[in-house]
Amino acid sequence: MADYPALKLLIDGRWCDGAGRATEPVLNPSTGAVLGELPHVTGADLDLALASSARGHEVWRKTSPVERGRILQRAAALLLERAENIASLITLELGKPIAESRVEVETAAAIFNWNAEEGRRAYGRVIPSRSSNIRQIAVREPLGPIAAFAPWNAPAITPARKISSALAAGCSVIIKPSEETPATTLAIAGALQEAGLPEGALNVVFGDPAMISARLVGSSIVRGISVTGSTQLGKQLGALAVQTMKRMTLELGGHAPVVIFGDVDPEAAALSAVAAKFRNSGQVCTSPTRFFVHESIHDRFAASLSELADKITVGDGFAATTKMGPLANARRVESMERFVDDARARSIAVTAGGERCGNQGFFYRPTVLTNVDDDCMASNVEPFGPLAVTAPFRTVEDAIRLSNRLPFGLASYVMTNDMRNSSVMAEAIQSGNVIINHWQASLPETPFGGYKDSGVGSEGGVEGLQEFQTTKYVSQFSG
Numbered sequence: 001m002a003d004y005p006a007l008k009l010l011i012d013g014r015w016c017d018g019a020g021r022a023t024e025p026v027l028n029p030s031t032g033a034v035l036g037e038l039p040h041v042t043g044a045d046l047d048l049a050l051a052s053s054a055r056g057h058e059v060w061r062k063t064s065p066v067e068r069g070r071i072l073q074r075a076a077a078l079l080l081e082r083a084e085n086i087a088s089l090i091t092l093e094l095g096k097p098i099a100e101s102r103v104e105v106e107t108a109a110a111i112f113n114w115n116a117e118e119g120r121r122a123y124g125r126v127i128p129s130r131s132s133n134i135r136q137i138a139v140r141e142p143l144g145p146i147a148a149f150a151p152w153n154a155p156a157i158t159p160a161r162k163i164s165s166a167l168a169a170g171c172s173v174i175i176k177p178s179e180e181t182p183a184t185t186l187a188i189a190g191a192l193q194e195a196g197l198p199e200g201a202l203n204v205v206f207g208d209p210a211m212i213s214a215r216l217v218g219s220s221i222v223r224g225i226s227v228t229g230s231t232q233l234g235k236q237l238g239a240l241a242v243q244t245m246k247r248m249t250l251e252l253g254g255h256a257p258v259v260i261f262g263d264v265d266p267e268a269a270a271l272s273a274v275a276a277k278f279r280n281s282g283q284v285c286t287s288p289t290r291f292f293v294h295e296s297i298h299d300r301f302a303a304s305l306s307e308l309a310d311k312i313t314v315g316d317g318f319a320a321t322t323k324m325g326p327l328a329n330a331r332r333v334e335s336m337e338r339f340v341d342d343a344r345a346r347s348i349a350v351t352a353g354g355e356r357c358g359n360q361g362f363f364y365r366p367t368v369l370t371n372v373d374d375d376c377m378a379s380n381v382e383p384f385g386p387l388a389v390t391a392p393f394r395t396v397e398d399a400i401r402l403s404n405r406l407p408f409g410l411a412s413y414v415m416t417n418d419m420r421n422s423s424v425m426a427e428a429i430q431s432g433n434v435i436i437n438h439w440q441a442s443l444p445e446t447p448f449g450g451y452k453d454s455g456v457g458s459e460g461g462v463e464g465l466q467e468f469q470t471t472k473y474v475s476q477f478s479g
């Protein structure tokens, strides 16, 4: 297990500690113990970070894409060299099993490498002119300084995506990661600094989220925002960003439907679903949650899913036997209790879990609610925790209605062996991702975004890079 580092801010290329600043404790969710004290930025720190980001952008946008790529690749190599240490920090702060944390660090490095490569291919277009003495081109330019906000549930992947996409596109970044999981972003920033990133190209701030976002999103220096968090937060920051006409990428809540057709083996489907559902204690915006199962196999699927959920070993993320860690904080445990209380009050069967476990930390048992109706809380509000619900459907039209019923549309899943079903569902489901017969909703090279209240724009893939670029048209008369 890693020693927990002294927590700092990174402002204008300098590491700043808590001296003269307010601090807040960072907790280990497995024990509730304090890991360290996190310094909070002051208003003056933010002004300095904004000025630094403006200067950093001027230097960075003029750095060639090849050189930018080299720096990102060097940083990725450092992340991989330090993977074991960074994985330990993730497990200490978030609680997820260490094997999952290792995969997260490898994925973060892969995202850096993909953006490093793709940043070199910011091609423009030559547009045929109407007269022989005019040359017309459209070029993609870096958008400008970016303010990024990342939550706690993927402390390596989400900051890595925002930082490396914006940097690869030629933009400077000020990032506010979650105050509950700060150490991984600091490790990423340290790797970038060692890799040769110029001062001001990246600033890392922590503190009072509302104060920081008001200042950064309100500033005319910042030209784009990238937010991962709740739909409510996205709407709030989006409304503020419009005041200064900023570009915005918003990755917000989801409540992923899973449609399982009657031609699928229900026990095999449950076996693959249980691993996907309870990964990271279900605290994933693409987590499969609303299982709509054809009435011919619903009861067998629900029984199997519940039995498998009950068998999951819950414990400290460093223990070799642990398959699911704690929840990230006390808020999430209280939230799980509200979902289950609501279900019990409606006489909905709690067929697995439904209670806290352990005598310290924030543990909750993997939970399944069976035969839910459209009205219960779990059918309508994203649980963002270890909770799955099941309900039977009869026709394809029912499955489509149930899948599209909510204002969310981030990830969705379909399990079937019938090509007609998969084609119909891929076309009909209103969500940014439709994943058929597996559970991998995003990769470094694929676009990831939401429909409706789940967000605006894309992260990942070419689309994710383009969010941080703007188009300039140049028309030149040569006489």
Ligand code: NAD
Residues within 6 Å of the ligand: 149, 150, 151, 152, 153, 177, 178, 179, 209, 210, 211, 213, 214, 228, 229, 230, 231, 233, 251, 252, 253, 254, 284, 285, 331, 382, 383, 384
């Ligand atoms: P929360 O709203 O308290 O915090 C979520 C994140 O947003 C945190 O990192 C927090 O620091 C940040 N935040 C909150 N207010 C902010 C502000 N005014 N300006 C800038 N940042 C701000 O929510 P929570 O209790 O941590 O989680 C509750 C819900 O948030 C979840 O149920 C889920 O729907 C959503 N969430 C989504 C994701 C995702 O990956 N899309 C991740 C985490 C949480």
